[in-house]
Amino acid sequence: MLIIHKYGGTSVGSLDRIENVAMRIAKARREGNDIVVVVSAMSGETNKLIEYASHFSKTPAKREMDILLSSGERVTAALLAIALQEMGIDTVAMTGRQAGIRTDENHTYARIESINTAPMKAQLKEGRVIIIAGFQGISKSGNVTTLGRGGSDLSAVAIAGALKADACEIYSDVDGVYTTDPRIEPKARKMDFVSYDEMLELASLGAKVLQSRSVELAKKLGVKIVAKSSFMEAEGTVIAKEDEKMEEVLVSGIALDKNQARVTLREVADRPGIAAEIFSGLAEEQINVDMIIQNASADGTTNLGFTIPESELERAKKLIAGFDHDFVGADYDENVCKVSVVGVGMKSHSGVAAKAFSVMAANNINIEMISTSEIKVSMIIDQKYGELAVRTLHDAYELDQ
Amino acid sequence: MLIIHKYGGTSVGSLDRIENVAMRIAKARREGNDIVVVVSAMSGETNKLIEYASHFSKTPAKREMDILLSSGERVTAALLAIALQEMGIDTVAMTGRQAGIRTDENHTYARIESINTAPMKAQLKEGRVIIIAGFQGISKSGNVTTLGRGGSDLSAVAIAGALKADACEIYSDVDGVYTTDPRIEPKARKMDFVSYDEMLELASLGAKVLQSRSVELAKKLGVKIVAKSSFMEAEGTVIAKEDEKMEEVLVSGIALDKNQARVTLREVADRPGIAAEIFSGLAEEQINVDMIIQNASADGTTNLGFTIPESELERAKKLIAGFDHDFVGADYDENVCKVSVVGVGMKSHSGVAAKAFSVMAANNINIEMISTSEIKVSMIIDQKYGELAVRTLHDAYELDQ
Numbered sequence: 001m002l003i004i005h006k007y008g009g010t011s012v013g014s015l016d017r018i019e020n021v022a023m024r025i026a027k028a029r030r031e032g033n034d035i036v037v038v039v040s041a042m043s044g045e046t047n048k049l050i051e052y053a054s055h056f057s058k059t060p061a062k063r064e065m066d067i068l069l070s071s072g073e074r075v076t077a078a079l080l081a082i083a084l085q086e087m088g089i090d091t092v093a094m095t096g097r098q099a100g101i102r103t104d105e106n107h108t109y110a111r112i113e114s115i116n117t118a119p120m121k122a123q124l125k126e127g128r129v130i131i132i133a134g135f136q137g138i139s140k141s142g143n144v145t146t147l148g149r150g151g152s153d154l155s156a157v158a159i160a161g162a163l164k165a166d167a168c169e170i171y172s173d174v175d176g177v178y179t180t181d182p183r184i185e186p187k188a189r190k191m192d193f194v195s196y197d198e199m200l201e202l203a204s205l206g207a208k209v210l211q212s213r214s215v216e217l218a219k220k221l222g223v224k225i226v227a228k229s230s231f232m233e234a235e236g237t238v239i240a241k242e243d244e245k246m247e248e249v250l251v252s253g254i255a256l257d258k259n260q261a262r263v264t265l266r267e268v269a270d271r272p273g274i275a276a277e278i279f280s281g282l283a284e285e286q287i288n289v290d291m292i293i294q295n296a297s298a299d300g301t302t303n304l305g306f307t308i309p310e311s312e313l314e315r316a317k318k319l320i321a322g323f324d325h326d327f328v329g330a331d332y333d334e335n336v337c338k339v340s341v342v343g344v345g346m347k348s349h350s351g352v353a354a355k356a357f358s359v360m361a362a363n364n365i366n367i368e369m370i371s372t373s374e375i376k377v378s379m380i381i382d383q384k385y386g387e388l389a390v391r392t393l394h395d396a397y398e399l400d401q
Numbered sequence: 402m403l404i405i406h407k408y409g410g411t412s413v414g415s416l417d418r419i420e421n422v423a424m425r426i427a428k429a430r431r432e433g434n435d436i437v438v439v440v441s442a443m444s445g446e447t448n449k450l451i452e453y454a455s456h457f458s459k460t461p462a463k464r465e466m467d468i469l470l471s472s473g474e475r476v477t478a479a480l481l482a483i484a485l486q487e488m489g490i491d492t493v494a495m496t497g498r499q500a501g502i503r504t505d506e507n508h509t510y511a512r513i514e515s516i517n518t519a520p521m522k523a524q525l526k527e528g529r530v531i532i533i534a535g536f537q538g539i540s541k542s543g544n545v546t547t548l549g550r551g552g553s554d555l556s557a558v559a560i561a562g563a564l565k566a567d568a569c570e571i572y573s574d575v576d577g578v579y580t581t582d583p584r585i586e587p588k589a590r591k592m593d594f595v596s597y598d599e600m601l602e603l604a605s606l607g608a609k610v611l612q613s614r615s616v617e618l619a620k621k622l623g624v625k626i627v628a629k630s631s632f633m634e635a636e637g638t639v640i641a642k643e644d645e646k647m648e649e650v651l652v653s654g655i656a657l658d659k660n661q662a663r664v665t666l667r668e669v670a671d672r673p674g675i676a677a678e679i680f681s682g683l684a685e686e687q688i689n690v691d692m693i694i695q696n697a698s699a700d701g702t703t704n705l706g707f708t709i710p711e712s713e714l715e716r717a718k719k720l721i722a723g724f725d726h727d728f729v730g731a732d733y734d735e736n737v738c739k740v741s742v743v744g745v746g747m748k749s750h751s752g753v754a755a756k757a758f759s760v761m762a763a764n765n766i767n768i769e770m771i772s773t774s775e776i777k778v779s780m781i782i783d784q785k786y787g788e789l790a791v792r793t794l795h796d797a798y799e800l801d802q
Contacts, residue, residue, distance in 0.1 A: 015456045022457075049476065055416045056423075056484040064486070064494045067534075068479035071472035075450065083457040085465070093465045099545060119543075133468075142499060143521075180497035 002034040002124070004157035004168040009043035011171050011230035011284075012076050019132075021081035021230060023170075025129060025349040029089055034124050035077065036163065038156040039080055041072025062107035064135075066146045069108075070096070073133035073152065081131045082264035091129040094119070096136035096144075101155065103137035103145045110145035112154065115162040132159065150211035157214050161221030168218070168225050169236070170210060175229035176237035177202065177209050179399040180254040185391045187400040191252060192235065195242040198252045201272040201342040201376045215239065242344055250345035251352060251397040256390050260290070261310040262368065262380060263320070268327040275304065277326070281319055287312045290338070290377060291371040291380065305369060307380060310334050336368060337386040340378040341393060353377045359396045365389055403435040403525070405569040407535065410444035412572050412631035413477050419443075421630060422572075423484035426530060430490055435525050437564065439535040439557040440481055442473025463508035467537075467547045470509075471497070474534035474553065482532045492530040495520070497537035497545075499780035502556065504538035504546045511546035513538060513555065516563040522590070533560065549587040551612035558615050561670060562622030569619070569626050571611060576630035577638035578603065578610050580800040581655040585788045588801040593636065599653045602743040602777045618642065643745055651746035652753060652798040658792050661691070662711040662735040663781060664721070664768065668702035669728040676705065680728070682720055688713045691739070692772040692781065702728075706770060708781060711735050737769060738787040741779040742794060754778045758798045766790055 005025060012018050029035050040046075048070050053060040074095055081093035100116030123130050134152025137145050147154050153170060160168035175190065177199065182188040194202070196219035203212045209227045218225050218239065228236030268274060275294070282289055290305040304327070308316055313334055320330050346352045356377050360367050365388070369380035381389060394400065406426060414421050430436050451470050475496055482494035501517030524531050535553025538546050548555050554571060561569035578600065583589040595603070597620035604613045610628045619640065626776050629637035669675055676695070683690055693707040705728075709717055714735055721731050747753045757778050760798065761768050766776045766789070770781035782790060795801065 015453060019457065052416060052476075052480055053483050056420065056480060057487040060483040061486050064479045066481045067475050067494050067496060068483075071475050074468050074472050075453075078465045079453055079457060081465045082454050082461040082469075085462050086458040093468050095468060095545065098545075226414065 001032075002036070002163060003028065004036050004038065004156050004160040004163070004165045004169045006038040006152060006168065007230055008152065008170075008172045009040040009046070010173045012039055012080065013077065013300065014114050015079075017230075018076070018079055019083055019312055022080060022087060024171075024230065025080075025084060026087045036120065036124070036130045036132065036159060036165070037080065038132045038152055038159060039073060039076040040134055040152040042076055043077070046241040052385040053177065063143060066107050066110075066144045069146050070133070070136040070144050073135050077131045077133040084131070085131060089129055090127055091131060092123050092167055093131045093133075094123075095154070096155070097138040099130070099132045099159070099381050101137035101158070103139055103147070105139045105143065105145070106139065107143070108146055110137060110139070111272040112147065112158045115158060117162050120159070120163065123231035148213075150214060152213035153211060154217060157218045157221065157223050157225070160223040161217070165223070168223050170214075170227050171230035172209065172227070173229060173231060174209055174227070175232060175234045176227050177239070177253070179252065179258060179389050180394050184387045185254075185394045187394065189400050191237050193238045193240070193380050194252055196239060197242065197375055198342050198344055199239045201340065201373070202253055202255055207301050209237075210239070248275065249343060250349055251343035251399065252339055252345075253342050253395045253399065254387050254390050254397075255340045255341070255342060257338040258383060258386060259310045260307050260336050260338050260380065261313040261316075261332060261337045262305065262307050262318065264333075265304045265320070265327045266329045266331065268304045269301050270300050274326050278304070278320075278323055279306075281323065282316065285315055285319055287316050287319070291341040291369050293369050293371075293393065307336070307338070335383045336380050337383045338380055339386060339389045340376055341397070342376050343397075344375050346375050346377070353395060357394050358394060360389065363388060363392055402433075403564060404429065405437050405439065405557050405561040405564070405566045406562065407439040407553060407569065407571045408441065408631055409553065409571075409573045410441040410447070412576045413440055413481065414444035416480075416773065418631075419477070419480055420484055423481060423488060425491050425572075425631065426481075426485060430530055435561060435693045437521065437531045437533065437566070438481065439533045439553055439560060440474060440477040443477055446473040446476070449744055453461070464544060465788045467508050467511075467545045470547050471534070471537040471545050473534050475775065477531045478534040485530060485532070490530055491528055492532060493524050494532045494534075495524075496534050497556070498539040500531070500533045502538035502559070504540055504548070504560070506542065506544065506546070508538045508544070510546055511538060511540070512548040513548070513559045516559060518563050521560070522563060528554060532606070542651070544562040551613075554615035555613060555618060557791050558619045558622065558624050558626070561624040562618070566624070569624050571615075571626055571628050572631035573610065573628070574630060574632060575610050575628070575634060576635045578629050578654070579641070580653065581791050581795050582657060585657065586655075586792045586795045589799050591635075592638050594639045594641070595653055597640060597743050598643065598776055599743050599745055600640045602741065602774070603654055603656050610638075611640070650744060651750055652744035653741055655747075655794045655798075656741045656743060657787050657793050658739040658741070659784060659787060660711045661708050661737050661739050661781065662714040662717075662733060663706065663708050663737045664714075664717065665732040665734075666705040666721070666728045667730045667732065669705045671701050671703050675727050679705070679721075679724055680707075682724065683709070683717060686716055686720055688717050688720070692770050692779065694770050694772075708739070709771065736784045737781050738784045739779050739781055740787060740790045740794065741777055742798070743777050744798075745776050747778075748778050756797060757794060760793050761790065764789060764793055 084091040103110035504511035
């Protein structure tokens with residue numbers, strides 16, 4: 001079997017932890033597997049380098065940032081290879097360039113365009129374990145590029161796809177994907193399996209195991225991901241195609257996103273193009289709008305409501321102030337949160353949303369906005385009821401069983 | 402004018418110092434010069450990475466060490482470029498690979514084979530300052546290589562040669578080359594000029610401004626070096642061809658090397674091949690033998706004396722123990738030092754060595770070994786007289802004037 005391992009910053013956050021990771025890899029190798037490992041920078045390193053750069057400039061050139069930031073993963077890759085060699089495991093370290101990872105020229109947020117697998121295949125044929133510096137690649141013009149936050153996951157998934165690996169094991173300090181945040185609901189259960197689509201919803205809702213970009217790529221390439229902990233021996237959660245799931249589950253998990261703010265524009269003139277103007281303006285400022293609700297117009301005006309990340313509220317306020325000839329006023333509420341019920345089973349079952357609304361009502365929690373997709377029901381509620389909502393929904397869908 | 406700047410680890414040892422270096426470069430650029438800058442890792446960084454590696458292995462693979470160690474210079478190059486851009490100077494950072502530096506495959510001590518100057522020339526044509534990560538290159542097979550200690554100086558000199566730069570300014574925390582160590586002789590004088598050959602002797606004798614390898618390369622390529630301080634405005638010392646020197650100076654400087662140990666093999670059998678056997682053995686263990694003295698044989702045996710770096714004495718003792726059937730015993734003396742008088746003027750003037758010996762005699766300092774070259778007289782003496790010898794020689798040759 002060819003297995004890709006990916007170890008995040010916390011898993012390689014100290015020399016002792018790198019040693020621990022080396023022992024895991026050595027064990028997997030001795031069990032007879034071919035292993036390609038993708039590593040992040042030691043935790044704190046990337047932030048340290050970003051801080052260094054910000055000492056000199058608030059808007060450092062992205063090309064130079066990529067030369068700067070790509071160094072952390074190279075250090076981890078070299079150290080881990082040295083540790084494995086000392087354990088008698090034939091190992092080679094590779095930079096993103098050496099691993100054949102070709103990207104576009106979009107510095108600090110590059111997209112992987114292709115992977116030349118020949119160098120990796122040659123090393124695997126020699127029986128070597130390969131340790132690859134994640135998060136980075138090289139562009140056509142020879143520039144060093146990085147893939148953005150969570151980029152090492154992307155590297156790992158892309159490599160797994162290119163090498164047609166049997167699995168891509170993503171190691172972190174969390175031992176899998178839970179039905180909800182265990183700090184909120186102690187009865188939260190680790191799932192054995194979650195589909196790409198469910199994981200996408202959970203990831204975008206704050207489950208920190210994997211970023212959406214990596215899950216999307218895994219779905220596209222058909223890469224089977226296993227989310228595992230590097231600190232314990234446990235099965236982890238498989239993230240794969242829906243039809244690999246053994247039994248149909250109605251609801252997989254409950255997610256809570258507190259980083260939400262609600263904006264309401266009052267009495268917006270009901271003429272074509274206004275919504276486009278407002279949301280284009282927000283998009284240009286790279287403010288991510290999540291839910292949008294507009295009621296039918298009654299008297300030639302309407303209220304337009306939407307949510308954005310709370311961290312982008314101040315920038316949004318400034319921008320909206322410039323539009324104020326189109327509506328009579330704007331209300332802002334940062335004391336809201338988003339609770340979501342996620343599950344592929346919803347596709348074929350009605351009543352999931354209805355049950356969620358009933359649970360809210362039974363607990364006297366007012367639902368301010370609702371948004372649904374094929375496999376998700378999201379509700380905006382008062383922030384103080386967030387944890388209560390998660391626990392009662394977790395209970396109502398019997399997720400602890 | 403096209404000027405190469407090179408800044409050592411101390412000169413870029415903190416964010417404030419990088420800012421200071423950026424200001425120097427910006428000034429030189431605004432004076433109308435084309436500038437290519439080569440930087441070392443921030444001081445302490447390379448040693449930190451070596452320590453990290455030694456946590457895992459006493460003999461880490463050199464290929465992986467090169468991936469590890471090359472990261473420090475990349476960080477400095479990126480940060481310095483960002484600082485310059487913020488000052489409004491159009492600047493680009495380049496890794497060793499991007500700067501076209503091709504080396505052999507001799508990891509951790511690679512030799513520069515060629516430099517593809519096209520990428521640098523293209524950037525200079527665009528009017529950009531170039532900041533290059535020193536100490537590193539790329540081999541034909543695409544491996545990252547490093548050039549060994551002092552490698553950034555080598556990068557700078559090689560680039561100066563390839564680009565036919567007008568000068569290669571080497572910045573450090575020392576403001577030039579002195580007639581002797583000012584900590585020993587306060588009257589030591591900074592030289593305006595020193596020839597390649599003199600600098601080679603001084604460098605090999607412990608003058609820390611430049612390593613021999615870089616001076617040799619500068620001599621070969623005809624690169625004019627200027628050794629300067631990055632912490633003050635001062636002229637520095639020009640290191641160039643002898644004939645660029647305005648006036649002939651008899652003696653340029655006095656050097657003291659305390660890292661010396663003397664080995665004497667007593668009553669070595671006087672048959673062919675013994676010296677070869679002993680010194681081949683030492684060479685295989687990479688123990689650098691400096692002076693060698695063998696007297697004519699009297700009674701079929703002879704005493705063989707030589708000096709090695711004191712730090713290699715323990716290894717030498719072990720090795721020599723294995724040879725002990727060829728001589729009756731070995732004496733070791735680590736309480737010796739080497740005092741050298743250096744100057745191109747010696748070539749055409751006799752009496753320089755004689756004066757040195759007289760000075761020693763006048764101070765009752767016993768000379769244990771003597772070695773001379775065209776431009777140097779070296780004497781091994783008791784370590785406790787080292788500083789005294791330096792001061793009296795400095796005085797005798799009137800080097801303070």
